[in-house]
Amino acid sequence: xxxxxxxxxxxxxxxxxxxxxxxxxxxxxxxxxxxxxxxxxxxxxxxxxxxxxxxxxxxxxxxxxxxxxxxxxxxxxxxxxxxxxxxxxxxxxxxxxxxxxxxxxxxxxxxxxxxxx
Numbered sequence: 001x002x003x004x005x006x007x008x009x010x011x012x013x014x015x016x017x018x019x020x021x022x023x024x025x026x027x028x029x030x031x032x033x034x035x036x037x038x039x040x041x042x043x044x045x046x047x048x049x050x051x052x053x054x055x056x057x058x059x060x061x062x063x064x065x066x067x068x069x070x071x072x073x074x075x076x077x078x079x080x081x082x083x084x085x086x087x088x089x090x091x092x093x094x095x096x097x098x099x100x101x102x103x104x105x106x107x108x109x110x111x112x113x114x115x116x117x
Contacts, residue, residue: 045064047083049080
């Protein structure tokens with residue numbers, strides 16, 4: 001295809017332009033944090049080390065369980081199998097203990113309230 005345009009200097013310029021079209025499929029990418037609570041029909045998961053260098057079992061759990069089944073999960077590339085053998089970080093374990101304590105306290109509180117009525 002040939003196009004003509006006027007340059008900044010006022011000259012008429014003719015150029016040949018080739019257009020190439022590629023078939024694409026629209027897709028979305030987001031982090032495991034944004035995927036929490038969603039069930040996604042087809043998932044491609046990248047378990048490679050992220051730019052931050054931190055990948056824990058929680059990230060893996062969320063990423064792998066967003067799909068509706070084993071047949072709809074595809075792994076983008078090979079990964080280090082030892083990541084599944086790591087323990088949780090101490091901070092995450094402490095947060096889990098704190099949440100368990102709050103759950104117990106809340107259950108007791110609601111139980112006490114229901115006994116008073």
